[in-house]
Amino acid sequence: MKHILFVFPLAAIVLVSLSVPASANNASANNVSANNANIGAQVKGEDLRAVFSNTLMVGEYQEYRDITRTYNYTEDHHADGTTDYTEGRKEEDGRWAIIGSDKICYKYPRSRYYTRTYCFFVFNVDGCYYKFTAQEMSLKRGPKNWDRWSSRAVRKGAGGSCDIPVG
Known part of the structure; x- marks a missing residue:
């Protein structure tokens, strides 16, 4: 039981730390998508x-x-x-x-x-x-x-x- 109580907080910390970069990447992807609306046409x-x-x-x-x-x-x-x-x-x-x-x-x-x-x-x-x-x-x-x-x-x-x- 002691091991389960120790692992649970550790797992919560790992999940939180993994979610931070993911949300940062999503924000970055959203900025790129927003910027794409401003991209002009290819010049040919x-x-x-x-x-x-x-x-x-x-x-x-x-x-x-x-x-x-x-x-x-x-x-x-x-x-x-x-x-x-x-x-x-x-x-x-x-x-x-x-x-x-x-x-x-x-x-x-x-x-x-x-x-x-x-x-x-x-x-x-x-x-x-x-x-x-x-x-x-x-x-x-x-x-x-x-x-x-x-x-x-x-x-x-x-x-x-x-x-x-x-x-």
């Missing part, structure tokens, strides 16, 4: 080209960039498909292109740091352009998790703004 086709062509994008990455010690970047997209990219003190000449009708892709042929092709799906939320990698996209429903954007940016001079800065 000629609209995607128009957003980036002859445009300086001023943006930030979700993840801190250790090599350049910043979250921030700018990328000037020229109509001829070239870019001037700046991240911290690092500057790169690149190429951009619309692939299919729904992705923007970048290459930096002379870079030792950016050594592959980088492609993104773009979503516009009140003038803030969120980029998602293919890994973060579902087949037909857009991003699997709206909080997992790779980077976001505004068109310089267009008056858009993003949420509170990451860094």
Whole structure:
């Protein structure tokens, strides 16, 4: 009987401690769902080209960039498909292109740091352009998790703004 009386309070403590993270996760999930209502449509086709062509994008990455010690970047997209990219003190000449009708892709042929092709799906939320990698996209429903954007940016001079800065 002593063991049962000891186990019962212990079980109650364990159940309470397990329910706290679960309710926190539910609150987080509710916030994500609430935020999804504010997510704009995916930018595609000629609209995607128009957003980036002859445009300086001023943006930030979700993840801190250790090599350049910043979250921030700018990328000037020229109509001829070239870019001037700046991240911290690092500057790169690149190429951009619309692939299919729904992705923007970048290459930096002379870079030792950016050594592959980088492609993104773009979503516009009140003038803030969120980029998602293919890994973060579902087949037909857009991003699997709206909080997992790779980077976001505004068109310089267009008056858009993003949420509170990451860094």
